Amino acid sequence: MKFTVLVNEGPYTHQASDTAFHFTKAALEKGHHVLRVFFYHDGVLNATALSVPPRDDRDVVKRWSTLAQQYQLDLVACIAAAERRGILDSEDAKRHGLEMDNLAPRFRISGLGQLVEAAIQADRVVVFGD
Amino acid sequence: MATKKKIMIVNRKAPHGTIYAFESLEMALITAAFDQDVTLAFLDDGVYQLVKNQDTRPIETKNFTRAYRALPDYEIEKIYVERESLNARGLTPADLAVAVEVLDADTLAQRIMQQDVVFSA
Numbered sequence: 001m002k003f004t005v006l007v008n009e010g011p012y013t014h015q016a017s018d019t020a021f022h023f024t025k026a027a028l029e030k031g032h033h034v035l036r037v038f039f040y041h042d043g044v045l046n047a048t049a050l051s052v053p054p055r056d057d058r059d060v061v062k063r064w065s066t067l068a069q070q071y072q073l074d075l076v077a078c079i080a081a082a083e084r085r086g087i088l089d090s091e092d093a094k095r096h097g098l099e100m101d102n103l104a105p106r107f108r109i110s111g112l113g114q115l116v117e118a119a120i121q122a123d124r125v126v127v128f129g130d
Numbered sequence: 131m132a133t134k135k136k137i138m139i140v141n142r143k144a145p146h147g148t149i150y151a152f153e154s155l156e157m158a159l160i161t162a163a164f165d166q167d168v169t170l171a172f173l174d175d176g177v178y179q180l181v182k183n184q185d186t187r188p189i190e191t192k193n194f195t196r197a198y199r200a201l202p203d204y205e206i207e208k209i210y211v212e213r214e215s216l217n218a219r220g221l222t223p224a225d226l227a228v229a230v231e232v233l234d235a236d237t238l239a240q241r242i243m244q245q246d247v248v249f250s251a
Contacts (some may be wrong), residue, residue, distance in 0.1 A: 041149065041150060041153055080202060081153060107173075111160070113160055113164065115157070115160075116137075116160055116164045116166070117164070119135070119247045119249075120166070120216055121133075127245045127250075129251060
């Protein structure tokens with residue numbers, strides 16, 4: 001089955017990202033196709049490269065990046081939601097005259113159209129959030 | 131893109147206090163731009179999103195609620211509001227800025243079941 005996953009909450013504050021991760025990993029391990037994981041609202045905070053959790057806790061951001069590398073998974077953060085929350089890739093940073101960027105590995109930033117497109121193509125869209 | 135899906139965006143949160151309503155509206159407008167069969171549903175505190183004459187100047191936030199009146203311009207014409215949520219908050223359709231279809235919870239649940247995709251926040 002082809003899935004599109006939507007993550008609407010940030011890491012640690014809310015379990016949505018954890019549950020979305022476990023769902024996505026399980027789907028991939030079962031041989032399903034995950035077209036895209038899209039991060040919206042505070043979900044874009046899952047894409048920060050500057051998250052440093054304590055050593056005895058899970059690393060939510062790194063876990064997504066690793067899964068993406070393992071399965072060629074497409075992780076996309078909404079550009080409007082990301083920019084207003086301070087998540088920028090190098091191009092965005094340059095465009096806004098900022099010297100720093102902080103997008104975690106294997107994530108990319110794009111528009112909401114990427115969510116709609118993936119929702120149209122998927123057999124199921126699964127939303128994680130309240 | 132040839133495929134046209136029935137996509138519903140369910141809005142359950144108050145318009146101010148959190149960003150969900152504003153960003154969900156953006157999602158609705160983009161979805162409509164993809165020429166999809168878009169429906170909006172408002173329930174729980176989400177019904178407050180449609181209340182007319184909102185003024186956000188005292189809290190110094192952007193008054194995005196004016197955009198709800200423009201939904202028909204984006205060919206979003208199916209706007210459902212749950213009757214129980216309106217009643218519980220002492221609201222009537224006359225309090226709302228847009229023309230809506232008021233549905234009881236059971237009917238709204240059926241309409242949700244008929245969708246291909248349901249986004250919610």
